[in-house]
Amino acid sequence: MTRARGDVFEGDDRQYSPTRLHGWLQLVNGSGRVRPELLTRAELAALSTRELVRHNDRRSVWHANIGPIWTPQLRGLHEDLAEIVESNRHDGDKAKPAALVDAYPGLGKSTAVREYGRTLYREQIALRGETTVDGQRRVPVIYIALTGNTHIRGLNAAICRFYGLPTSGDADTLAERAVDAVLSLKTVAFIIDDVHFLAGSRGSSMRMANQLKFLSNVFPVTLVYVGVGVRQRGLLREGFSPEQTLLAQFGRRTTPLTLRPFTVEDEPGRQEWRTLLLTVERQLILADGVSRL
Template identity: 35%
Template sequence: MAEAGPAASEDPAWRALPLDNLTLTRKEGFAAFAEARETPIPLTLTMADLRALDPAALEHYNDDRRRFLANLRPIKTMQVQELSADLTDIFDAGVDQPNWQAKGMAAIDAFPGLGKTTIGLSFAKKVHNTLISRHGRFTEAGHERWPVIRVGMMGDTSVKDFNWAMLEFFAHAGRNSGSANAFLSRALDCAVSCQSRLLLVDDLQFLQFRSRRGTELANQFKTIANEFPLMILFIGHDLEGKGLYDDPQLARRITPLGLQAFSIEDEAGREQWRRFLLSLEQRLVLANKYPGMLADDLSDQLYARCSGHIGSLMSLIRLGSLRAMRTGQERLTKDVLAQVKLDWAAQQQLAKWEAFLASGKVTSNRTRAEGGGDDAPDAAHPAARAPG
């Protein structure tokens, strides 16, 4: 029996154990993430309603709004939907393959701040909940079912470190001593016994595959694909440049998937940007918000301040909303957004995009942009020269 967890019982033992429920590198933490209920949307009150609340009630209401802001659900753009569909196809194609066939491998490769980890985790969450709902929390042999294993990479990760991390995810008793091969054998026992079907490997850009250690790990990934009954999903940035595809077998097995920053250089890109802002606008819980607050009145400023990066945009929206709540303005305005401090990469792009949008050569919120094109800063791919 795998040492990953106890035998079946009416109440899963891991729910009662004082184990880590925060980090995604352990099964309890990943389960807490995957099975967490969505944060409820607080009721949008009017300004009169807010003024009628006593101080304690107002603080409680604002706590609910802060919690909701911190847990805004990902908005599924067309690009995200297509990437998720690709991941589902690769997963479904391999889940019922015989064990002697190598399972699928995919890699989400994109610049920082475009949501690749968010999409990968959303897919892993879907796999976790779907398979537990379909087959139960425990296997027929009485082992805990853990459909997903997550491992985060570090710059100096060795083969032994990686195998240990898989055991650490399962809280395996044998993770405290042993060789790299012993760790791998124990991890295989856990994956088989617990019917794991997805291995999520995040931050793969930390690894240089052209180094000796990187070559060893590349060979290890091939071994896992051959021996483990699961799909491997890599997440990282510039994986081709790091040498991931130098190995002919990995190049033939891994399906590369990408994400791009929002572009406003053509009508299709501007339409996608507008739809995203409209969806985001509807989720904000501010007393003075109104239709078109983001998509019409703040579209250009938002684009200039995030240069099309969803990570920078979401941080800007969260911080701006908190400031609007704290100051009592209860809406996002140009002045409110101008007070929000940006991340370093967004700051480097800000002056270029503000000048270009102010010139009238292009806009993010009109059906047709005048001029536009090659003069835009990093126009084709706003993330192309953003620092990593």
């Protein structure tokens, strides 16, 4: 919420990184923003310079954070993810099937999956409570984003970094540290964004499959991967040669999902697109704002 005290004005900017537990909790538990007042041109003209600057600042933050918008695509993706996660009640000695959300850039897949993670987190807290039986903070879902040329040690370090654990040591040490956190904090799902960074080239899909299989074997959680062009790199390809066996195994354990783009080639597609534009326009704070769609 916007705060003002004397000459000090604090807007509603919320600076955090969801790849750290503290920032993820701000995303998960953050309250809704207060919609700025919709003023007419005459009312805007009557504002003092300071009032106008503050009003426009509130508008800027509001417009930058519209959404997520519950389109049919987002609802469908959430339903698919929920089906996978809710059916993954396997004991710890069994590998849990994973999900791969693979779609074109710019469609909002990361936003959609983070919103699902936020929903799942809140549902788990409502069901099981904020603390475990051992008095630890319950962290049902974590979110990490990969960078270019990430290896197994980098993966494990990213997980430890999310929990606020030390990132020193080799890959095995980091994995042990991260697994202890998963078990004690009762984590049930990992969201791993930008997973395509694990495949630097088309020929490295085997290396990426090794790394992701390592995760599924070590961590007793549902893995939700998000990436661009991952399937085209061959990660989910059924293999027949000995060197392709791992790809086939990983492919069978992973459900590919996508976020369907908007199209305007037919009437249903045009109606969906128009509904989205109308939804966005209703959220805009404009002088004498009147929908013209």
